[in-house]
Amino acid sequence: MPKIKIPKSSPSIDMTPMVDLAFLLVTFFMLAASFRSSEPIQVTTPSSISDKIIPENVIMVTIDKGGRVFFNMSDAEARKELLQNMSGKYSIKFTSEQLEKFSFMSSFGCTMRELPGYIDLPADDRSRVNTKGVPLDSLDNQLKDWIFYGNIAALNTGETAYQEAKLKGESPDVNDFKPKFILRVDGEAVYAHAQNVINVFRDLKLNNLNFVTTTELAP
């Protein structure tokens, strides 16, 4: 009996379609990705049915499980102005390098005294430092100053952005450029801690607050 001949076939497979697909996906993910800025604390926010997307120009206060308070602001320009004002108020000097670094920092939760040292840390180490949060008791209410000066700075940059949009011939809504106040609270945090922060906002006559939530399906 003759041997059965296995037809000689090249061991290579045409991978072109697969590669095409791979590149397509790479392009898609590259364009669609929005990177999470590294936050010094992890917070699990409660869920709600709200579908309002987080606005652009925000002042955000984060409260973690233990009730520590962290401050953050979205606008880099406004952050510089804010730190200059705060540095004047607390007579703590910052170098221009520190100002630049501060404008790109994420949330921070330390006192004004600790802040220069905190800014000088490399970004990766900031999350490892155990800070006590921004103080907000009645004797040393630094959070109130952060929010007050932050609001002024964000209103200024918002106004410039509004005028620019106007010059471009768009018809912008002035309210879209005003800073919004966001509370990012951990679900397990005691509400009384959040209430302290809310009272600081209310003392400054900022009554319209927003809670960060994850989406849940409406019933």
Add this chain to the structure above:
Amino acid sequence: MAEIAEGGGGDHGKGKKRAKKSSTKVDMTPMVDLAFLLLTFFVLTSTFSKPKVMSLVYPAKLTEEELKALKPPRINNAITFLLSEDEIFYYTGEYFPKSKPGPDGPTKLIETDFGPKGVRKVLADGNSYVLSGKEKLDAKLEKKQIQDSTYLNLLAELKKNKLALKVLIKTDDKATCKNFIDLIDELKIAEIGVIAPVDILSSELELLKQNSKNK
């Protein structure tokens, strides 16, 4: 690509000198490796869902003079929720402490829960005026009898109506933010227009402690 060289060119012995036949294929393996590496990186690092926000307007703080000038409001149809750790109680209408009992005696707290049969049902019953009004508006909108903007205006007006349910929220020092936001979420589902988180009275706190199971 990923090609195994199969003796290309060939040895023709002492024939004419020919230009070496080189394969037109380029080895693409490294490029593909890189592509997949990038793909993996982007898949793992990207986050898509932007966080959502739920807005809540707090009542303005009054100065002491303003407080003195303020007359106690007449609450027609209000419901007050008292929150403790994973527990929720409510009473309707005005609050009558033990020292000043109302027509039905002092206020008693009613226990409920965060589930669909608890708070949601209480609110749906209490706010039936707005909910039925909204249904009518929804039907009109569907038939295109009214515009989107008119719909929103009418809905806002409906929520401000005297007959709409008003809600007060009071918390003790053990209630968590999750409890609070869950409740606000239920209130939004029930289309409550007036939500007021206010400070708890000491007599209410005592009443809440008596009813609460976790001490």
